[in-house]
Amino acid sequence: MDPRTSAQELLLCDLCQTAALQSHCELCQINLCKACVGDHLSDSSKRHNVVPYKHRTFSDFPKCQNHSKKQCELYCKKCDIPVCTTCISSGKHTGHDLLDMRKFISSKTEELGRDLTELEKEFNPVYEKIASDLKTEKAHVVGHFEKLTTTITQQGEDWHREINIIVNKRKSEIGEMKEKYLASLNEEEEKIMEITSDLNESILEMKKILDANDVSRTSAYKSRNDEFRSLPPKINISLPSFFPHQINREQLYQSFCSVSALPITSVPRGYILKTKEAVSCPSPKPMLDEPEIITTIDTRYNPLFSVTCLSDEEIWTCWNTDIINSYNKEGKVLKLVQTSMRIGDIAVTNSGDLVYTNDITRTVNIVKNSQIQELIRLQEWIPYYVCVTSTADLLVTMLSNEKRSIVDKQSRVVRYSDSNIEKQSIQFDDKNDPLFSYHHLKNISENRNQDICVADYKAKSVVVVNKAGTLRFRYNGHPYNQSGPFKPQSITTDSQSQILIINNNDNCIHILDQDGQFLRYIDNCDLKRPWGLCVDKKDNLYVAEFLSGKVKQIKYM
Template sequence: MDPRFSAQDVLRCDLCEIPVPPMYCDFCYVRLCKACVGEHLSDLSKEHKVESFKQRRSTQNFSKCSTHKSKPCELHCAKCDIPVCSLCISGKHKGHTFLDIIQIFNDKKEEMKNDLQELEKCLHSKYEGIASEIGVEKSGLDGQYGKLTTAVIKQGEDWHREINITVNKQKSEIDEMKTKHLAALNKQEKDIKQITSNVKQSILDLKKILDSNDVSLISVYISRNAEFRSLPPKVNVSLPSFSHKKINTEQLHQMFGSLSALSITTEKHGHTMKTPEAVSCPPVKPLLDEPKLITTIDTGYKYLYSDTCLSDEEIWTCGEDKIMKLYNLQGKLLKSIKTKSRNIPRDIAVTRRGDLVYTDPYRRTVNIMKNRQIQELIRLQGWKPDYVCSTSSGDLLVTMNSDDGEQTKVVRYSGSTEKQTIQFDSEGKPLYSSHYFKYISENRNLDICVADYGASSVVMVNEAGKLRFRYTGHPSTTKETFYPYGITTDSQSQILTADCDNDCIHILDQDGQFLRYIDSCDLQLPWGLCVDTRDNLFVAEFFSDKVKKIKYM
C-alpha cells in the first residue's frame, strides 16, 4: 500500500509531499510546506489565503472526489450541484461558480437542528392529535353510512310496493276482459246449438212426410231452408295487447333518487380547498347527438404522436421531433423542452404534480422534468419503454416491449420503484400482442385500458391485473380494420380510443359496451387522445399536426 494513503501516515504537502506542512491555503484547500508557498501564490488565476495550518478552519470529514480519488471534496460546484475537490477547479469544472462547502455544512446543520426541534416539540404532537381525530371519525362511519343504506332500501321497498300494485291492477283488468270474452263466445255457442237442433228436427219432419205420401201434409208444407241459409252473425273479438315501455335506465336512476357527491377536502387556516384526489360520484352527462369542434391548435410537427393536458387551458404535445411543446388553447407556444438525449420521445404524460414525463425507448429510459431540469427516472435492461400514463394515485403505468420484440407487459412504478407487472391472464397466456403501438390509460374505477394495435383490440384489466374484457370493434359502415391507437377515459369512466384508419373515435362504457362514434369534426387520422377535467376531448391528428378540442358530452 502506498504510505501516503495509509491511516498511519502523517500529513504531507500537496505539492512536494514533504511531511507535516506548516501552511494551508484556505481558498484552494491545499496543504503547503514553506518552500512551496511561493510557487502556490504565483498562480494569479485564483485568489489565495495562506495561513498557519493550525489556524485553518475546523477539519471536517469530506467525501473523496469521484475524479481525483485521493482528494477530499472541500468545494461545491453551484452549476453542477455536486461536491468537488480543489483540482476540479481547473479541470472540467473550470469557469464554474464554487461555494464554500464548510458554510453549506454549517448552514445545513443549523437547519437540521431547527427541523429536529420543530418535529419534537410541535409536529409530532399535532400528527398524533390528527390521528386520534381520524380514529373517532372512522368509528362513526358505520352508523352514518348505515342510515344512507337504510334510506336507499326503504326507497326500493316503496318502489316494489307501487310496482306490485300496478301489476296486480293490470292482472285484474286482464281477468275481467277474459270473462267478457268467454261470455260472448258462450252466448254464440248456445245460439248455434239451438239452430242446429232446429235443423235436425226439420230433417226428421221432412223424412216423415215424404214416407207417408199424405197429400194433406205435403200440401201444407212450408220450407224453412231460407231461414237456415241466413247464418247468424259471427262474434269477432280483438284480443288486448300489452304495450310495454322500454326502461330508460338514466331516467329510472333520476326518478329513484341520487346520492350527493362524497367530497373530501383539505382545510388550511380556515380556507377549504378541494384536493385533486377528492372522491365523488360525477353527475351523469349524456353524449351529444352531434359533437362540436371548439378549437384547433397547429403544432408544427411533421408527424404528431401524443397530447396530454397540463390544465384545462394548457396542453403538452410531442411528435416527430426531439422537442416537446406546451400550447395554450389560443395556439400560443408557451414552452419548448428538448429531450435530454436529443432522441424523439415516444409518449408523454403529466403527473398529478404537473411534472412532464416522457419515454425514450432508444435509451431505455423514462424521464421527468422537475424544476426545469430533466432527470432520468427509470432505466430498463432488456426492455424498451413505449407508452406511459399517470394514475390517480400518483403512480406511472408504462407499456414496454422486450428487446427481441417477442413480449409486451405493463409495469406500475411509484417513482422509480417497480410495484406491479401485468403480462399474463389467469391461464398464463399473454394479455397483449408483441410489439406495435400500445397507448395506455386508467379510468376512475382504477381499471387499466390498453389500446393494443397489434391485436386490433382494447384490453381492459382491473387494478389487480385480472382481465375484464376485450373490445374488438363494432359492426358499422367503417371500411378499414379496427386498429386502436390513442386511448383515454373521462369522468364517466367511459373509454375513448382513436380508430385512425377509419378517421373516427370509438366511445365505450366502463364495461366495454359500444356507445357511439365520433366521426364528425373533419377528423383526419386521429392518433393521440386526452381529456381535460371538464370532459373536453383533445385529438392529436397524425399528419395534419393539429390538436382538435371537441365537446362530446
C-alpha cells in the first residue's frame, strides 16, 4: 500500500473534503477523489492534467535529508521535519501526524505572513515608541536637573560668601547623580536599539523569504516572534527634589539643603503586546442619540461635591462635612465613614479601598477595613483632588502654602507610588511656564492611554499631559450652547478613552476624544448645577448635583 495515501486520514480530496484522494491535477495543483475527477474536468475554461496521486511529479519540494534522491512529499509534525515515502515506509513515522507538503508549505507561508504583520504593525511600533519615550525622558531628566541646579544657585546667592564652597559641592553631587541616571537610561536605550535592530533584521529576512518564494527557505523558517514578545524591564527613574533650609552658620553644610536620591529600579513597562491567544479589541461603543436618565439617587445632603464608583451597584459621595457615605442605586446608605475634619475629594483604589484628601490637615488618607490610615502628609503644599491610576499610583493636585515665599503661588500634580513615595511632579511646560493656574478647583482623572486630564476651573481650560508630564493639548470649550466662559468643574474618562467634562457655566457635559476633539454635549438630562461626575465599568455616567443633593445615573453609550 502506498504510504503517501495510507499513512494519514488528512489526505482527503481538496474538493469534497470527505473521500480519500486518488488523483492529482498537476496543472491546477489540486488533489481529487474518484467521484470529483469528472466535476473537475468539466471546467473547460482551464487546461487539466489528471494523473494518479502516486504518480504525480514534484519539482520544488525539498530533498530528503536521509534519502538524497528522494523529494519530501509529506511533513511529520511530531518530528518537525520533511519526510519522503521511503522514510514513511521505514516505519519510523508510524502513528505520527503527517501533512501533505503543499499544505504544510501553505500553512508555513501563512504563519510567516502573520508573524511579519505582527512584527511590523504590533511589535515594531511599540519598540520605536519606547525608544522615543526614552529620548523624551532623558530630556526631562536633563531639564529637571537643570532646574535643580538653578534653584540651588538662587538659594546660594542669599547666603554669605562662605556658602560658595558648599554650593559647588552640591552642584557636583547633582552632576554626578545626573550622569548616573542618564547612564542608566543610555544603557536601557542601547538595549532597546539593539532589540529594535534585531527586530528590523528579522523583518527584512522574512520579506526576503517571501519575495524569493523559495520553498526550502520557507519550510526551514522558524518564528522568533516569542523572543520579541517579552519586553525588557523599564528603568524606573525617581527624580530627586530640592528642599531648602534656613541658614545655620554653625551647621552650614547640613542646613543648606537636602536632595533626595532614590534608587534606580526596573518596573514593567506600560505597554502590553498581544499574545498569540489574544483576541481583538471590542469595537467602539456608539453613543446614544439621546442620553437618558436611568436612576436618580437622593442623598439628601447639600452642597454635594464628589461622586465615585465603588462598583456598578455602589457609589461613594461626599459634601462639605466630615462624613462620606456609600449608596446603592435605590438610594439606601450602605456604609458611612466618619472622619475628623472636612473632606476635600474622594477616589477608590483598584482593590476597592476609599481614598480621600483633607486640605486642613494637608493629608491624603485611606480607609481600610473601616480604619482610617494616613498615607501622605505635606508641609509646604496643600492637597485637594485625587485619582487612582491603572497602575495603582495616586495623582494628587495641590497648591503651595502662600505663607512660604520659596514656593509662593504654585500649583502642581504629584504622582505617588503604591508605597506612597513621590515619583513625579508635573508643574511646568517645555518653556518652563506653569501648566496650571493657582486655584484649588482642579479635578483630575487618568485616561485609558495614561494621559493625565485636569479640569482647571480658574484657567477656564482642560489641561491634558501624557504620562511623562508633557503637555498634549488644552481644551477651552466649544461655542455651541455656551452662555458664558467655559468653566470646567469636574472631569472623568470612560472605556473608549473619551473625556467627559462638566461645564459649570451651562449645566451640560462636554465629551471629547482622547486627542481633544469635541464629540458632543449631554445637555438634555435636566442637570441642575452639576458638580462631580464619574463613570462605572459599564460606561454609565454618574453626575452629582451641587444644590439638590441628587446623583443622576445617565446612559449615553
